[in-house]
Amino acid sequence: MPAEDRIAELEHRLAVVEDVLAIRNLQHAYGYYLDKCLYDEVVDLFDEDGEVVFIGGVYKGKKGAARLYAGRFRTNFADGKNGPSHGRLLDHPILQDIVHVSEDRSTAQARFRVLMQAGTHYSVATEKTPVRQWFEGGLYENTYVRADGVWKIKRLFYRAFWHGTLEHGWAYTPPDYVPNASVTYPEDPYGPDELLKDPPRLWPDTTTLPFHYRHPVTGRDVS
16 A cells, blocks of 8 residues: 555554544543533534434424423523532442444544433422432433534433432333423423334333444344
């Protein structure tokens, strides 16, 4: 291989490594902002034409993302303000990253796991927001886009797999403990733009969230 071709190949490989690191940083930044109810900052991570898939609903565009994060989540978890609320816990660690960048470096796909701890402290509990403490586990299967050299979230698919209270754990969580979305916007002012036709369900259902990648050794599609 001519030296100039070898240099071009190495430059491309290095650029892809830098893309992978940028996407990991982007997704982990999402987790840190979500921890602290910084929902405006979360929305700014999305592409203008991005979308969010969450509990059976699809929120389209940045406006849809804002409706979910700066609307529903901010109202439920941050008392209507952008930022943490005293007595509210929303730890959102993200791990087990698998990231693949397209050959032309314009898009990427990634899978992440999240293990969440959340709750409301007794000192701030009210009738509307009673004392709660729970664990939650789920996966992200996301798509990203690079525009003007900056990676953004194009499609965020969060699949919650299980919930469990601290008192009883996940083994005693009733089926469909967190129901999927059933009402769209604008009937629900914080609702999704559309509903998934076959939304995933929580544990004890164990349906696999499809992998965006093939088996790294056999090359076969795992479904």
